[in-house]
Amino acid sequence: LGNDIHCFKTIDSTNNYAKKLALDGALEGTIVISEEQTGGRGRLGRHWVSPAGDNIYMSMILRPTIYPNEAAKITIIAAASIANSINKVTGLEAGIKWPNDIIIDNKKVCGILTEMSAELNNINYVILGMGVNVNIDKFPKEIDHIATSLKKALGTEVSRKEILINIVKEFEELYYNFINTGSLKKTVDICKKKSVTLGKIVNIINKNEIMIAEAIDITENGELVIRKDNGEIINIISGEVSVRGI
Numbered sequence: 566l567g568n569d570i571h572c573f574k575t576i577d578s579t580n581n582y583a584k585k586l587a588l589d590g591a592l593e594g595t596i597v598i599s600e601e602q603t604g605g606r607g608r609l610g611r612h613w614v615s616p617a618g619d620n621i622y623m624s625m626i627l628r629p630t631i632y633p634n635e636a637a638k639i640t641i642i643a644a645a646s647i648a649n650s651i652n653k654v655t656g657l658e659a660g661i662k663w664p665n666d667i668i669i670d671n672k673k674v675c676g677i678l679t680e681m682s683a684e685l686n687n688i689n690y691v692i693l694g695m696g697v698n699v700n701i702d703k704f705p706k707e708i709d710h711i712a713t714s715l716k717k718a719l720g721t722e723v724s725r726k727e728i729l730i731n732i733v734k735e736f737e738e739l740y741y742n743f744i745n746t747g748s749l750k751k752t753v754d755i756c757k758k759k760s761v762t763l764g765k766i767v768n769i770i771n772k773n774e775i776m777i778a779e780a781i782d783i784t785e786n787g788e789l790v791i792r793k794d795n796g797e798i799i800n801i802i803s804g805e806v807s808v809r810g811i
């Protein structure tokens with residue numbers, strides 16, 4: 566992974582550009598990074614604040630030999646890799662808010678946006694996008710109470726290059742382990758250990774319907790097990806929902 570890296574000073578969205586490259590036949594592991602995004606996208610059609618200079622905006626093209634309904638596993642492999650990297654490089658304890666947020670001091674330090682193109686039972690490509698708040702000091706007022714950066718948490722600047730290299734390295738290990746063995750165990754172990762979701766009451770937003778439930782486990786397939794307030798226990802696939810602590 567990372568043999569072919571496309572760097573930009575500014576771009577609308579690294580995910581959009583990676584998608585174009587993927588359609589042109591770019592190989593697995595191709596990376597797009599930018600200093601700034603003018604149209605950074607988050608999950609659920611949200612905007613991703615992407616000012617120049619301080620953060621990481623990266624997208625990677627993957628062509629995993631898995632079924633389309635397994636694509637959500639890529640997101641949690643990325644979450645585990647990012648949380649591990651942050652810990653290794655900075656010593657900070659980064660938590661994972663299943664499935665796709667990395668949390669420090671109860672605030673979001675990184676988000677993951679996984680997008681896929683598939684036909685029938687074959688994945689054409691997956692774009693794994695991640696935005697890491699590294700050295701940003703000031704967030705727009707609307708998100709200041711829910712967002713943080715590595716620098717804010719640590720009190721000193723952090724090398725973006727070191728974080729980026731480490732994330733790719735950690736991801737490469739967990740990703741190929743999963744592709745080669747078919748087992749997600751290594752990732753799930755990390756996600757459970759670093760989870761800030763388990764044992765908590767969470768909102769599950771699914772097709773405009775909000776369910777309130779207790780998050781009780783993560784299965785070996787990376788699904789979240791929840792206990793609804795009527796006692797019913799169900800598994801949630803990360804592609805379908807967004808979870809937030811109350």
Ligand code: BTN
Binds near residue numbers: 580604611613621665
């Ligand atoms: C989220 O938490 O809602 C996901 C945020 C993902 C942001 C990253 S930044 C790089 C890549 N390009 C985008 O437009 N979005 C992702």
